[in-house]
Amino acid sequence: xxxxxxxxxxxxxxxxxxxxxxxxxxxxxxxxxxxxxxxxxxxxxxxxxxxxxxxxxxxxxxxxxxxxxxxxxxxxxxxxxxxxxxxxxxxxxxxxxxxxxxxxxxxxxxxxxxxxxxxxxxxxxxxxxxxxxxxxxxxxxxxxxxxxxxxxxxxxxxxxxxxxxxxxxxxxxxxxxxxxxxxxxxxxxxxxxxxxxxxxxxxxxxxxxxxxxxxxxxxxxxxxxxxxxxxxxxxxxxxxxxxxxxxxxxxxxxxxxxxxxxxxxxxxxxxxxxxxxxxxxxxxxxxxxxxxxxxxxxxxxxxxxxxxxxxxxxxxxxxxxxxxxxxxxxxxxxxxxxxxxxxxxxxxxxxxxxxxxxxxxxxxxxxxxxxxxxxxxxxxxxxxxxxxxxxxxxxxxxxxxxxxxxxxxxxxxxxxxxxxxxxxxxxxxxxxxxxxxxxxxxxxxxxxxxxxx
Amino acid sequence: xxxxxxxxxxxxxxxxxxxxxxxxxxxxxxxxxxxxxxxxxxxxxxxxxxxxxxxxxxxxxxxxxxxxxxxxxxxxxxxxxxxxxxxxxxxxxxxxxxxxxxxxxxxxxxxxxxxx
Numbered sequence: 001x002x003x004x005x006x007x008x009x010x011x012x013x014x015x016x017x018x019x020x021x022x023x024x025x026x027x028x029x030x031x032x033x034x035x036x037x038x039x040x041x042x043x044x045x046x047x048x049x050x051x052x053x054x055x056x057x058x059x060x061x062x063x064x065x066x067x068x069x070x071x072x073x074x075x076x077x078x079x080x081x082x083x084x085x086x087x088x089x090x091x092x093x094x095x096x097x098x099x100x101x102x103x104x105x106x107x108x109x110x111x112x113x114x115x116x117x118x119x120x121x122x123x124x125x126x127x128x129x130x131x132x133x134x135x136x137x138x139x140x141x142x143x144x145x146x147x148x149x150x151x152x153x154x155x156x157x158x159x160x161x162x163x164x165x166x167x168x169x170x171x172x173x174x175x176x177x178x179x180x181x182x183x184x185x186x187x188x189x190x191x192x193x194x195x196x197x198x199x200x201x202x203x204x205x206x207x208x209x210x211x212x213x214x215x216x217x218x219x220x221x222x223x224x225x226x227x228x229x230x231x232x233x234x235x236x237x238x239x240x241x242x243x244x245x246x247x248x249x250x251x252x253x254x255x256x257x258x259x260x261x262x263x264x265x266x267x268x269x270x271x272x273x274x275x276x277x278x279x280x281x282x283x284x285x286x287x288x289x290x291x292x293x294x295x296x297x298x299x300x301x302x303x304x305x306x307x308x309x310x311x312x313x314x315x316x317x318x319x320x321x322x323x324x325x326x327x328x329x330x331x332x333x334x335x336x337x338x339x340x341x342x343x344x345x346x347x348x349x350x351x352x353x354x355x356x357x358x359x360x361x362x363x364x365x366x367x368x369x370x371x372x373x374x375x376x377x378x379x380x381x382x383x384x385x386x387x388x389x390x391x392x393x394x395x396x397x398x399x400x401x402x403x404x405x406x407x408x409x410x411x412x413x414x415x416x417x418x419x420x421x422x423x424x425x426x427x428x429x430x431x432x433x434x435x436x437x438x439x440x441x442x443x444x445x446x447x448x449x450x451x452x453x
Numbered sequence: 454x455x456x457x458x459x460x461x462x463x464x465x466x467x468x469x470x471x472x473x474x475x476x477x478x479x480x481x482x483x484x485x486x487x488x489x490x491x492x493x494x495x496x497x498x499x500x501x502x503x504x505x506x507x508x509x510x511x512x513x514x515x516x517x518x519x520x521x522x523x524x525x526x527x528x529x530x531x532x533x534x535x536x537x538x539x540x541x542x543x544x545x546x547x548x549x550x551x552x553x554x555x556x557x558x559x560x561x562x563x564x565x566x567x568x569x
Contacts (some may be wrong), residue, residue: 255552
């Protein structure tokens with residue numbers, strides 16, 4: 001997955017487990033950028049009575065590097081707290097929740113937004129209400145209009161923010177990919193296929209929810225003059241010490257916040273970083289990513305593809321055998337793509353190797369977006385930032401399979417399959433559509449209707 | 454100075470005031486035990502909720518021996534002490550969102566003894 005349950009330790013702490021980051025010029029408000037960080041993976045919509053919520057003791061952050069040095073120049077911090085109206089009922093709600101102020105809603109969650117920049121800390125909003133989880137037609141009627149839309153708040157600097165449950169927008173065939181790297185559309189060619197015929201992909205995240213923190217900010221608020229390319233990533237941090245109470249009192253949290261999860265480019269920690277290093281990677285800042293550059297330059301998956309699909313990737317196999325560093329992947333994931341590689345495009349941030357989503361904010365939204373982003377000729381899509389609908393699985397599979405290596409070595413002959421490899425999914429495989437407005441991810445599935453009868 | 458066993462982490466007999474007598478040298482056994490744990494998690498964090506004033510007094514004793522001012526003593530955040538490396542006398546104090554590292558072999562030794 002993009003980064004769902006990607007590391008052993010963070011997989012045990014789902015409220016702090018970042019799953020996806022998106023950064024794009026807002027298509028309906030192109031003077032703004034939208035930054036989204038998702039947490040709490042693979043939520044079954046019926047997961048009550050304690051429906052999902054953000055961690056009250058987790059500090060969530062979205063960082064923006066405006067100067068290409070792998071450090072945050074601007075950070076938006078999000079701190080949550082929960083109000084329990086009636087502790088003497090087991091119910092999340094004691095009647096229909098018809099508004100954010102409904103007395104029937106027993107467990108509300110609020111949050112503050114603080115911007116940290118070179119001029120200090122600025123609280124942009126506090127006491128902001130999250131919407132409830134989408135429970136079902138009796139508990140949360142008219143969810144989108146009555147509960148989700150009113151949970152979009154305007155901050156004191158004019159930005160807009162939303163924090164709450166959304167439909168998972170990342171589509172991926174997990175069941176196949178984690179079954180020995182299988183890709184259903186090509187599984188007839190897999191070395192372990194044993195007679196399996198090619199088949200369409202299956203979206204494993206269909207009908208699942210996630211929790212999103214989304215903020216829409218004027219471009220001028222997150223860029224430096226003359227530097228339209230920004231780096232974006234999210235982190236979740238916990239205080240160093242947690243002492244469990246033995247007498248029913250609140251557990252004690254103490255000490256400085258310590259980063260336990262981070263995410264910039266999709267699938268980096270998931271696929272490129274080895275399992276014994278993943279949780280350490282989560283604690284590191286992008287500025288220190290040179291220590292992981294070897295895993296990008298020599299991705300394990302590039303060596304596995306020719307083994308799993310014998311004879312399908314002969315040129316990739318030769319590239320791996322020659323131990324040729326993948327300068328294409330280093331550019332896409334660690335530095336940005338310099339001018340002259342893709343005509344008319346750059347999202348280079350400089351020589352510092354740092355895993356960040358790099359968004360060139362001077363590129364306007366596409367009138368006809370291509371889910372393959374830059375590989376599909378659409379410079380407004382991944383790896384120029386990331387939109388909610390971008391097919392990052394296919395893009396990165398193709399890149400790792402060698403499709404983008406020809407951009408840095410004109411003598412390299414790309415394997416025919418490298419331009420076709422995919423898990424076989426598109427946004428048509430979602431269970432609910434994206435929104436065409438903030439916060440762009442779809443209305444969360446409710447637990448009454450999903451799983452379907 | 455409250456008893457150390459208020460938080461259930463130390464026996465009653467260990468509850469003498471910290472800082473008003475010369476510490477006994479830690480036993481070789483206890484030092485080895487703590488040192489072996491240092492670097493990963495160290496020994497289990499020693500929770501001294503309720504003895505904030507006393508620990509702060511010890512911390513201030515590093516600079517002198519003056520008693521706590523009312524302002525210093527009025528802190529309500531719990532203080533959690535981690536003897537990170539008893540042999541080296543490395544002690545981390547966690548309070549609020551801060552972490553303070555002390556280097557005090559005597560104090561570390563007394564905390565280890567109190568925990569036994």
